[in-house]
Amino acid sequence: MYRRMSTYEKWTKEALIARVLELENKTKPHVPKSSAKELPTKRAKQMDFSKYTTRPVAIRFAYLGWNYHGLAVQKDPKTPTVEQKILNALYKTRCIPSENPLDCNFSRCGRTDRDVSAMAQVISLNLRSNLSLEEQRDPANDSRELDYLKILNSHLPADILAYEICLRPPEGFDARFSCKYRHYRYFFNARDLDVEKMNEAAQLLIGEHDFRNLCKVDASKQITNFKRTILQAEIVHSTGDLHFLSLRGTAFLWNQVRSVMAILFIIGQGLEPVDVLSRLLDVDATPRRPAYEIAWGVPLVLYDCGFEEMEWKKSAYTTLEHVHNVYHEHWQKMVMAETMLQVVSPFSQPLPTGRLNVGEGINPRSKYVSLFQRQFLESPEVVNERWLRKQDEKQTDEKR
Structure with a gap:
């Protein structure tokens, strides 16, 4: 039987595809380009916190600091900090x-x-609760x-771990002002x-001193006021050649521990006598700090923070799998670095001791200049006064 050929049967493949696309476009709703950006977007449903109670809590957590620009939130939200990760979670x-x-009435201990880690950092804040105040x-x-710990850890990166919580901290508890002491290890x-000699020098730190030069x-x-009280200071042997400075005090100044460690390294190398620390602590004789480079931040850890007796509780859901993964990753990198050293080092040359002049004293090949023969920095009073003057000038310019 004769079948009449359809019009489309005579079309080329390219013409058919073009026709299909044309028909598809006709079935789609037309949205003017000018109004395309005005289409409503789906927004996340906001929670009405006024319908819930809150409760003050204290959270103890640990973190590895070398991936962050310190603990505290920075003005630039693109700068990663530990607190930023916690608050975001x-x-x-x-x-x-x-x-x-x-x-949320947030306070840190x-x-x-930047680069510094912590093993027992504490924050206090108010969190939404499922329970009534009673x-x-x-x-x-x-x-x-x-x-809270399960919720928080499920949204934190592997190098930050919240591991204890106090659901009923003492009345008026504040992580910063309720802290009795801070304990650092380097x-x-x-x-x-x-x-x-390093340990002998460390003993000179104990007691109340003016640490403006450190x-x-x-x-x-x-x-x-640059006076701070050190409760305990000593060099402790850990294992093998590994040692650490154990420093416990009621409060610390900015970069105080790293400055102390820099001087202890110089003493340990025999480049300065033990009593150089006494001279630096005598602000009447040495009112201005000599120029020196502070020690590296990575080996420093806020090891503990002391509070009065509190009811700390661990979560039933506490997994250390991601912490083990972090450890294993760095162990593998260390193995690769050691392998590289073994391959590229001449057979007659021993491997480095591990003290690679990263904030650990002075390079023995460089010429050492005594601390008190160096340039001295401006006194804190001059630095503070200049900053205030610049702030006044800035405010004056803004009013014009």
């Missing part, structure tokens, strides 16, 4: 109303700088409360260093 999980620390007081209701390879001055803080 709590906000995403609707535990706090915003990422602004002021909105000890502020750490129910919060009874420990029998804790199983009905939000598992780890180092002691090979080729005179540890006994810190950096932050003019924006306008600090005028």
